[in-house]
Amino acid sequence: MSDATAPQQSNLDLDVVIIGAGVSGLYALHRIRAMGLSVKVLEAGDGVGGTWYWNRYPGCRCDVESLEYSYSFDSDLQQEWEWPERYGTQPEILRYVNHVADRHDLRRDVVFETRVTSAHFDEAARQWVIGTERGESHRARFCVMATGNLSTPRVPDVKGLENFEGKWYHTGLWPHEGVDFSGLRVGSIGTGSSGVQSIPIIAAQAAHLTVFQRTPQFSLPARNAPMDKTTEARHKAEYDDRRQAAYDTPFGIAGYPPPSQSALEVSAEEREAAYESKWAEGGSISFLYTYNDLFTSREANETACEFVRQKIRETVKDPETAEKLTPYDHPIGTKRLILDTGYFETYNRETVDLVDVRKAPIEEITAKGLRLADGSEYELDALVFATGFDAMTGALRDIEMSNGRGLTIQEKWEGGPRCYLGLAMAGFPNLFMITGPQSPSVKAQMILGAEQHTDWIVDCLTHMREHGHSRFEVTQQAEDAWVEHNNEVANRTLYPLANSWYVGANIPGKPRVFMPYVGGFDRFKRTCDEIAAKGYEGFEMGGGEAVAAE
Ligand code: NAP
Numbered sequence: 001m002s003d004a005t006a007p008q009q010s011n012l013d014l015d016v017v018i019i020g021a022g023v024s025g026l027y028a029l030h031r032i033r034a035m036g037l038s039v040k041v042l043e044a045g046d047g048v049g050g051t052w053y054w055n056r057y058p059g060c061r062c063d064v065e066s067l068e069y070s071y072s073f074d075s076d077l078q079q080e081w082e083w084p085e086r087y088g089t090q091p092e093i094l095r096y097v098n099h100v101a102d103r104h105d106l107r108r109d110v111v112f113e114t115r116v117t118s119a120h121f122d123e124a125a126r127q128w129v130i131g132t133e134r135g136e137s138h139r140a141r142f143c144v145m146a147t148g149n150l151s152t153p154r155v156p157d158v159k160g161l162e163n164f165e166g167k168w169y170h171t172g173l174w175p176h177e178g179v180d181f182s183g184l185r186v187g188s189i190g191t192g193s194s195g196v197q198s199i200p201i202i203a204a205q206a207a208h209l210t211v212f213q214r215t216p217q218f219s220l221p222a223r224n225a226p227m228d229k230t231t232e233a234r235h236k237a238e239y240d241d242r243r244q245a246a247y248d249t250p251f252g253i254a255g256y257p258p259p260s261q262s263a264l265e266v267s268a269e270e271r272e273a274a275y276e277s278k279w280a281e282g283g284s285i286s287f288l289y290t291y292n293d294l295f296t297s298r299e300a301n302e303t304a305c306e307f308v309r310q311k312i313r314e315t316v317k318d319p320e321t322a323e324k325l326t327p328y329d330h331p332i333g334t335k336r337l338i339l340d341t342g343y344f345e346t347y348n349r350e351t352v353d354l355v356d357v358r359k360a361p362i363e364e365i366t367a368k369g370l371r372l373a374d375g376s377e378y379e380l381d382a383l384v385f386a387t388g389f390d391a392m393t394g395a396l397r398d399i400e401m402s403n404g405r406g407l408t409i410q411e412k413w414e415g416g417p418r419c420y421l422g423l424a425m426a427g428f429p430n431l432f433m434i435t436g437p438q439s440p441s442v443k444a445q446m447i448l449g450a451e452q453h454t455d456w457i458v459d460c461l462t463h464m465r466e467h468g469h470s471r472f473e474v475t476q477q478a479e480d481a482w483v484e485h486n487n488e489v490a491n492r493t494l495y496p497l498a499n500s501w502y503v504g505a506n507i508p509g510k511p512r513v514f515m516p517y518v519g520g521f522d523r524f525k526r527t528c529d530e531i532a533a534k535g536y537e538g539f540e541m542g543g544g545e546a547v548a549a550e
Pocket of ligand 1: 062063064150156157171189190191193194195214215336339362387389442501505506
């Protein structure tokens with residue numbers, strides 16, 4: 001779907017520039033434009049949708065239920081929209097985002113095919129100067145980074161890729177026209193959410209599939225199904241209340257009462273029955289909410305791990321393959337818990353092989369396939385990298401960004417990201433982020449998180465306008481305290497134990513810092529609201545000329 005209708009626009013002079021036309025950037029445009037400010041979105045792709053625009057790999061589907069994973073700001077839309085399945089597919093979600101863009105006439109203020117390469121703050125003019133790949137230089141008084149948390153796809157640095165004679169793909173940069181693997185010998189590297197979703201579909205099409213796995217992961221059945229009309233009707237009848245209630249939950253999703261029992265205070269039989277019922281229900285929150293200490297007690301968590309391990313052993317017929325697929329190296333839930341459709345069953349196909357590349361890493365991609373460190377070679381016609389993203393910080397660090405006083409983002413984040421509420425940073429005036437590092441972001445329902453951040457930003461801009469301020473900057477003290485709180489909260493959980501992209505462990509050399517806020521979306525929102533109520537505590541505001549005119 002191409003909607004690149006906007007002509008090249010050079011040297012815009014705006015009140016606000018938003019980078020990225022995903023779900024965050026579009027809602028920010030909608031709200032900020034309604035303030036009467038001049039605003040444009042700069043978007044690298046030729047269409048809206050962000051994640052859902054780029055990730056077109058087979059099987060791509062959201063792991064949050066479709067009745068939840070949608071905007072809450074348009075009550076009529078949430079009543080009218082009919083999601084065909086329990087979990088939205090990528091094409092369906094992209095259709096939805098396009099509909100929102102049209103319904104709210106957003107496209108006219110999105111400049112497509114415009115990749116931002118630099119952002120410098122011009123202190124004298126009090127403007128951000130935004131450079132693009134096409135050589136434009138736009139100016140704006142405020143910059144809103146809606147660049148996404150999982151938007152910088154990463155192909156590992158393996159030698160020889162340029163020599164490969166077949167075609168290769170990254171799940172996060174999938175060709176729009178799709179890929180036909182029929183009759184091919186395919187290799188797939190990576191077994192995170194993208195790999196686990198695409199492997200069963202590729203396996204069904206390809207002549208042969210070899211999966212190269214470094215770390216086995218826990219995955220639960222999604223139990224996707226056509227939308228149940230009774231569930232849908234009930235949900236729609238309560239939609240506004242449910243959205244409101246979602247703000248008071250740790251994950252931004254209502255309907256999951258917090259568990260009150262420890263996994264260790266019930267009998268083994270009772271525990272087994274509880275996990276079994278959650279397994280049958282499908283979904284990750286419900287499973288991880290079986291007991292109240294699965295994220296804090298290793299011993300409690302181990303009971304859930306062992307339940308899932310046993311399921312893998314029961315599903316995969318070849319015991320050796322089953323053992324290779326069984327995770328032991330991290331507590332369940334401390335890496336993004338995957339939801340799958342027939343993933344483990346796929347290894348019962350004659351045409352699918354699993355290769356452990358932990359023991360013998362991939363040494364070289366050759367003209368005909370790839371070779372491992374133990375000398376074994378695999379002949380392949382096509383190669384799929386489901387190897388993930390430079391998460392949470394990659395998109396901002398890819399922009400040459402400086403504050404006009406000699407500080408670059410690369411220097412500021414040298415030891416890992418440092419932000420205040422994931423919304424702004426000390427040293428970078430008039431710059432907001434939506435769901436930046438140290439906000440709940442990927443640990444909550446992303447769309448609700450984007451709405452909450454945007455609403456907060458709009459309130460902040462309104463406050464500045466009312467008080468005649470044109471410049472804000474976060475204090476170092478406020479940022480330091482928030483980063484410390486973020487770390488404290490994470491360290492009380494089992495999360496930091498996993499070598500996950502949450503801590504940047506998937507990128508060689510990336511500083512190990514726990515990036516999302518895991519103190520709960522509810523607590524985070526209350527903190528944001530209190531900070532606003534105290535006149536934007538931690539923000540120094542000033543300047544003469546106020547935030548632009550009505
Ligand atoms: P990911 O979780 O980071 O998984 C990447 C996989 O590639 C891992 O198995 C990793 O192994 C492997 N890998 C990386 N470099 C490798 C190398 N040099 N050799 C061998 N294996 C290598 O990435 P992802 O699957 O794209 O998912 C990222 C996140 O996006 C998810 O956690 C989720 O939040 C989101 N997502 C969501 C959905 C959904 O809603 N259903 C779907 C897709 C993605 P190691 O584990 O050993 O590093």
